[in-house]
Amino acid sequence: MIETKFIKEIVKEFQIAEFIAESLSNVGFARAELHKTPLGEKIVIYASRPGLIVGRKGENIQKLTKIMKSRFKLENPQIEIVEVEKPMLDPNIVAERIASSLERFGSSKFKGIGHKMMSDVMNSGAQGVEIIISGKIPSSRAKRWRFYQGYLKKSGDIAVSGVLKSYAQAKLKTGIVGIQVRIMPPDLQLPDKVVETTVSVAEEKEEEKPVKKKPAKKKTTKKKSEPKSEEKADQEPESKSAAEAEKNNVSVTNEANDESKTN
Numbered sequence: 001m002i003e004t005k006f007i008k009e010i011v012k013e014f015q016i017a018e019f020i021a022e023s024l025s026n027v028g029f030a031r032a033e034l035h036k037t038p039l040g041e042k043i044v045i046y047a048s049r050p051g052l053i054v055g056r057k058g059e060n061i062q063k064l065t066k067i068m069k070s071r072f073k074l075e076n077p078q079i080e081i082v083e084v085e086k087p088m089l090d091p092n093i094v095a096e097r098i099a100s101s102l103e104r105f106g107s108s109k110f111k112g113i114g115h116k117m118m119s120d121v122m123n124s125g126a127q128g129v130e131i132i133i134s135g136k137i138p139s140s141r142a143k144r145w146r147f148y149q150g151y152l153k154k155s156g157d158i159a160v161s162g163v164l165k166s167y168a169q170a171k172l173k174t175g176i177v178g179i180q181v182r183i184m185p186p187d188l189q190l191p192d193k194v195v196e197t198t199v200s201v202a203e204e205k206e207e208e209k210p211v212k213k214k215p216a217k218k219k220t221t222k223k224k225s226e227p228k229s230e231e232k233a234d235q236e237p238e239s240k241s242a243a244e245a246e247k248n249n250v251s252v253t254n255e256a257n258d259e260s261k262t263n
Helices: 002-023 050-054 056-072 091-105 107-123 157-162 201-208 230-262
Strands: 029-037 040-047 078-083 128-135 143-150 164-171 176-184
Touching (some): 002 029, 002 056, 040 050, 050 056, 050 078, 091 164, 107 143
Antiparallel strands (some): 029 040, 128 143, 128 176, 164 176
16 A cells, blocks of 8 residues: 555654664754655754764764664665754754753753753744753652743644754653753744734824815916007007198198288
8 A cells, every 4th residue: 555655654764863863962963854866865964063973084974874774774875964053943952952961960950051041042033942851850859840931832733833842861860851842933923923013193194184185276378468569659650740740731821821911
């Protein structure tokens, strides 16, 4: 059946990732991915300290390839190591660092370790973080200590698929201490996020006021001042000359009458 084939491949990938996580301890291991290529299987390992994984002249990688061929029956495994840009946003790396620091300094300083890791995660840009340390710390009775900061989803689809989780164990003299880390990454978009928009009072009043239409301006045609025509200008001197001519005629007629009287 096709379903059983897919299930076998998924189980195989999980076993390979689990084996790599066990063999690569205290090197900042984040996760491992298996990709099939025409040349063979490609295993991509994400870690914060890739130099420790490679080893001197690639000794560690050669050992891993040999074990992969014999244990998981891989034809031509090719291991590629990718450095994690922000290790404090990966819960696997954070849980591993907490476990290693507890094993190194003991259970007496678990509060300082928890608060330091929590502040480092939030300074890296996470929206929220939760660290739970459970075990016989600091007394002989088992207790559970919780360190949390920021905003973290606990229910819904975002809590299952969006929030990153990791589990680790620290082997102390008093017993095994369990470590649980949950991180909400900064690029996670929440469906119930509300974006606040601030509108000033002046803008609201402008929106409420109806827009008044200005009346259309009437086109007024200005009468051009007509210049005095040449005819009118000519008529005035003509009238003056006619009046002068009449006066001259009158004077001529008066002179003629005076001459006739004298004769």
